[in-house]
Amino acid sequence: MLYRTAGQFKTSYQADQALFPVRQDAVLLAVILAFAWVIFPLTASEFTFQTLLIPILIYSLAALGLNLLTGYAGQLSLGTAAFMGVGAYACYKMVTLMPWLNPIVAILFSGVFSAGVGVAFGIPSLRIKGFYLAIATLAAQFFLVWLFEKWGWLYNYNASGAIQVPNLEIFGVYVAGPQASSIVQYFVVLGVVTLLTVVCINLTRGNLGRTWKATRDMDIAAELIGINLMRSKLTAFAVSSYVVGVAGALFVFMWRGAAEPNLFDIPLSFRILFIAIIGGLGSVLGNYLGAILIVGLPVLLNTLPEALGIPISSATVEHLNIMIVGSLIVFFLIIEPHGLARLWALIREKLIIWPFPH
Amino acid sequence: MKQFKRLAAVAALGALMGTTAMAEGLSTPNLAYRTGPFAATGIPIMNGQADYMAMLNARDGGIGGIAIDFSECETGYNTEKGVECYEKTKGSAIVTQPWSTGITLQVLPKTNVDEIPILAPGYGFSPMADGAVFQWAFNTPLSYWDGASIILKYLSEMGDLNGKKVAFLHLDHPFGKEPLPYLEMKAEAMGFELLPIPVGLKEMQNQSAQWLQIRRERPDYVVLWGWGAMNAGAITEAAKTKYPMENILGVWWAGHDADLKLVGEDGKGYKSVSWSFPNPDAPVMADVKKYVIDAGKSQTNPEEMEGVFYSRGLVISAILAEGIVVAQEHAGKPDISASDLRWGLENLNLTEERLEELGLTGMVPPFSTSCSNHTGHSGGWILEWDGAKFVKASDLIMPDSEAISELEMAKAKEYAEANAPWPVNEDCQM
Numbered sequence: 071m072l073y074r075t076a077g078q079f080k081t082s083y084q085a086d087q088a089l090f091p092v093r094q095d096a097v098l099l100a101v102i103l104a105f106a107w108v109i110f111p112l113t114a115s116e117f118t119f120q121t122l123l124i125p126i127l128i129y130s131l132a133a134l135g136l137n138l139l140t141g142y143a144g145q146l147s148l149g150t151a152a153f154m155g156v157g158a159y160a161c162y163k164m165v166t167l168m169p170w171l172n173p174i175v176a177i178l179f180s181g182v183f184s185a186g187v188g189v190a191f192g193i194p195s196l197r198i199k200g201f202y203l204a205i206a207t208l209a210a211q212f213f214l215v216w217l218f219e220k221w222g223w224l225y226n227y228n229a230s231g232a233i234q235v236p237n238l239e240i241f242g243v244y245v246a247g248p249q250a251s252s253i254v255q256y257f258v259v260l261g262v263v264t265l266l267t268v269v270c271i272n273l274t275r276g277n278l279g280r281t282w283k284a285t286r287d288m289d290i291a292a293e294l295i296g297i298n299l300m301r302s303k304l305t306a307f308a309v310s311s312y313v314v315g316v317a318g319a320l321f322v323f324m325w326r327g328a329a330e331p332n333l334f335d336i337p338l339s340f341r342i343l344f345i346a347i348i349g350g351l352g353s354v355l356g357n358y359l360g361a362i363l364i365v366g367l368p369v370l371l372n373t374l375p376e377a378l379g380i381p382i383s384s385a386t387v388e389h390l391n392i393m394i395v396g397s398l399i400v401f402f403l404i405i406e407p408h409g410l411a412r413l414w415a416l417i418r419e420k421l422i423i424w425p426f427p428h
Numbered sequence: 429m430k431q432f433k434r435l436a437a438v439a440a441l442g443a444l445m446g447t448t449a450m451a452e453g454l455s456t457p458n459l460a461y462r463t464g465p466f467a468a469t470g471i472p473i474m475n476g477q478a479d480y481m482a483m484l485n486a487r488d489g490g491i492g493g494i495a496i497d498f499s500e501c502e503t504g505y506n507t508e509k510g511v512e513c514y515e516k517t518k519g520s521a522i523v524t525q526p527w528s529t530g531i532t533l534q535v536l537p538k539t540n541v542d543e544i545p546i547l548a549p550g551y552g553f554s555p556m557a558d559g560a561v562f563q564w565a566f567n568t569p570l571s572y573w574d575g576a577s578i579i580l581k582y583l584s585e586m587g588d589l590n591g592k593k594v595a596f597l598h599l600d601h602p603f604g605k606e607p608l609p610y611l612e613m614k615a616e617a618m619g620f621e622l623l624p625i626p627v628g629l630k631e632m633q634n635q636s637a638q639w640l641q642i643r644r645e646r647p648d649y650v651v652l653w654g655w656g657a658m659n660a661g662a663i664t665e666a667a668k669t670k671y672p673m674e675n676i677l678g679v680w681w682a683g684h685d686a687d688l689k690l691v692g693e694d695g696k697g698y699k700s701v702s703w704s705f706p707n708p709d710a711p712v713m714a715d716v717k718k719y720v721i722d723a724g725k726s727q728t729n730p731e732e733m734e735g736v737f738y739s740r741g742l743v744i745s746a747i748l749a750e751g752i753v754v755a756q757e758h759a760g761k762p763d764i765s766a767s768d769l770r771w772g773l774e775n776l777n778l779t780e781e782r783l784e785e786l787g788l789t790g791m792v793p794p795f796s797t798s799c800s801n802h803t804g805h806s807g808g809w810i811l812e813w814d815g816a817k818f819v820k821a822s823d824l825i826m827p828d829s830e831a832i833s834e835l836e837m838a839k840a841k842e843y844a845e846a847n848a849p850w851p852v853n854e855d856c857q858m
Contacts, residue, residue: 330533335629384501
C-alpha cells in the first residue's frame with residue numbers, strides 16, 4: 071500500500087539505474103533528511119544532542135569508513151580506532167600549530183593524514199588475506215596507540231598526556247571547545263556526515279566501487295578481467311582511512327572535547343566493527359541502523375525506568391541494559407545474519423508486493 | 429515495521445522524559461561506578477557517600493530542612509557514559525561528582541560554561557587548586573601534588589633522600605602521570621634519582637616486567653600510583669619478588685583494604701598516604717548504623733564499614749554537606765542554587781571543633797578553603813598495613829605548599845591560555 075510501485079514506469083536505462091528507482095524511497099529519505107536538518111535541531115534538548123544525535127552520526131561515519139574497506143573491498147580491518155586516532159591527533163596538531171585555520175577545513179584535511187597511514191598499513195593486504203590481514207591491521211592498532219602515548223610532540227607535551235580541544239570559531243561562532251553550543255556542533259557534524267555519505271554512495275556505485283566489489287568477491291577472477299589488485303586494495307584503504315580519520319577528528323573535536331590515547335584502543339575498533347556487522351556489511355544504510363542500535367539504544371534504555379517511574383538503582387539498570395542490548399544483537403543476527411540493512415530490504419520488498427504475496 | 433514503530437515510540441518517550449526529570453530537594457548527583465573493572469574499589473566509596481546523605485535525610489530531614497536527593501548515575505568508570513550522565517543530571521543539579529580523571533578532564537571545561545561546581549575530592553587535576561582560574565572546580569582536601577609532597581617528606585624523615593633511588597610505579601594514564609611534574613622538580617632539588625615505571629592499562633594485572641625492572645634497578649623506595657586492579661597486581665607481585673613491603677608507599681587510592689587482604693601477613697609494613705581514616709568510634713558511624721544500616725536502607729555490610737574507602741566516602745559526602753550548610757547560611761535560604769554552593773565550597777572552614785560537632789572526629793584533618801585555594805591542603809597521614817587492617821603510622825604531615833602553589837599557578841595559567849577564552853574570577857585577590 072505504502073510502497074505501491076504501480077504506475078512508476080521506467081522509460082530509459084538511466085531511470086532504471088537511478089539511485090531511487092522507487093519513488094517512495096526518495097520520499098522516505100526526504101522525510102529523514104527533514105527530521106535531521108529541521109525537526110531535530112528545533113526540538114532536541116542538550117541531552118539528546120550530546121548523547122544521541124551527535125554520537126550516532128559520528129559512529130555511523132566511522133562505521134561507514136570501515137564498511138568501505140571490509141564490506142565493499144573485503145579487507146578485514148581491526149585498526150579502525152587507531153586510524154580515528156590519527157585523524158584526531160592530526161587535527162589537534164593542525165589547529166594548535168595554525169590557529170587561524172578554519173576548523174572545518176582542519177577536520178576535512180586531517181583525514182588525509184589517516185589515509186596516508188592507512189595506505190602504509192594496507193600494504194600487507196597485497197600479500198595476505200582474511201584473518202591474517204586482520205592481525206596485520208591489529209599491529210597498526212597497537213603501534214599507533216603506543217605512539218600516541220609516547221610521542222610528546224603529538225599532545226604538545228601536556229603533563230596528563232591527553233589532548234584538550236581549544237575554543238575554535240568560524241566567523242565569530244564557536245564550533246569546537248567548551249564554549250561551542252551543541253546545536254552548532256550538531257550542524258557541523260551533520261554537514262560533514264551528509265557530504266561524506268553522498269560521496270561514499272557515489273563511489274560505491276561507480277567504477278571504483280565495482281572494482282572493490284570484484285576484489286571482494288574473488289580476487290583472482292578480478293585480476294583475470296584486468297583489475298589492478300594493488301590499486302584496488304590500496305585505494306580502498308586510502309578512502310576508508312580518510313573517512314575514518316575524519317570521523318575520528320569529529321569524535322574528539324565535535325563531541326568528546328578531550329581524549330586520552332587509550333580512548334583509541336581496541337574496544338573502540340571492535341565497537342565500530344560490530345556496528346558495521348550488525349548494520350550490514352556492504353551497505354551504506356546499515357551503518358546508521360547499526361549505530362542507532364549499538365550507540366543510541368543503551369542511552370534510551372537507561373532513561374526508560376526513570377521515565378516510567380520505576381524505582382530501580384542505576385547500577386541495576388546498567389546490568390539490565392547490557393543484557394537487553396546483548397540479546398537484541400543476538401536476536402537480530404538470528405533473524406537476519408546479513409544485518410539490519412538486509413532486514414530493511416526484506417521488509418521493503420514485502421511491502422512492495424503487499425497485500426498479494428506470491 | 430511494528431518494531432520500528434515501537435522503537436520510535438520509545439525514542440520519543442525517552443527524549444521527552446530526559447529533559448523533564450525533576451526531583452524534589454537539592455539534587456547532588458553522583459556519577460557512580462558500581463559496575464565495570466573498577467567496581468571493587470567503587471562500591472565501598474559510593475556506599476559511604478550515599479549512606480552519609482541517607483543518614484542526614486533520616487536524622488535531620490536533610491540539610492537546613494530540605495531533603496538531599498543523592499541520586500546515582502552509573503558510569504562504569506567509562507568516560508563516554510560519564511559524559512552521558514553529566515548531561516542527564518546537570519539540569520537540576522547543584523554539583524557534579526565525576527569520579528574518574530578521564531571524566532573530570534572532559535567535564536571540567538563544560539562546568540565552567542554551565543556554571544556547576546565540580547567536586548573531585550582527592551582526585552582530578554592538581555592545578556584545580558588555583559580557584560581564581562578554576563572557579564567551578566574543587567579538589568578538597570588534598571591534590572595529587574600534595575600527596576607526592578607528603579610522601580617525599582615522610583621518606584626524607586626516614587633518612588636523607590640525596591643519592592637514593594625512588595621508583596615511581598604508576599598507571600600509564602592521566603591519573604598516573606599527574607604527579608610527575610612535581611616529582612621531577614623535587615628529584616632535582618633533593619638530589620634523588622627518579623625512576624618512572626609506567627604500567628599500561630592492559631598490564632595492570634600482570635606486572636612481571638615492571639617488577640623485574642625493579643629487581644634489577646634495586647630502588648630504595650617504590651612510590652605506587654595505582655588504581656583498581658593495578659594495586660592488587662603490584663602488591664602481590666611485590667610479595668612474590670620479596671621486595672621489602674615497608675619500602676613501598678602508595679597514594680590514597682592504593683590503600684584499599686581488600687587489595688591488602690589478598691596477601692594478608694605478607695603485606696605487613698605496606699604504607700599508603702591518606703586524608704581519611706576509619707574511626708569506628710566516631711559518632712557519625714553510630715548514626716549511620718542506627719539510621720541507615722539498621723533501618724535497612726543500605727547494602728553496606730559490616731566488614732566494608734570498617735574499611736578505609738567506606739570512611740572516605742562518608743568524609744566526601746560530609747565535605748559536600750558542609751559546603752551546602754555554608755552556602756545556605758550565606759544565601760539565607762535552604763533552597764540554594766549551583767552558584768550559592770560554589771560560594772559555600774569556597775568558604776569551607778572545617779576546624780577541629782566543627783569536625784567534632786559533625787561527629788567526624790579523627791576521620792579527616794581540619795582544613796579550610798578560600799577563593800584562591802580550592803584544595804585546602806589539609807595534610808595527610810601515613811597509614812600502615814599491620815597484617816589485618818590499616819593503622820596510622822605517622823602524625824599529620826603537611827605538604828610543601830609553597831613549591832606546590834607556584835607550580836599550580838603556572839600550570840593553571842597554561843590551561844587557561846590553551847582554552848582561551850577562559851573566564852577567571854577577577855574579584856579574587858590573594
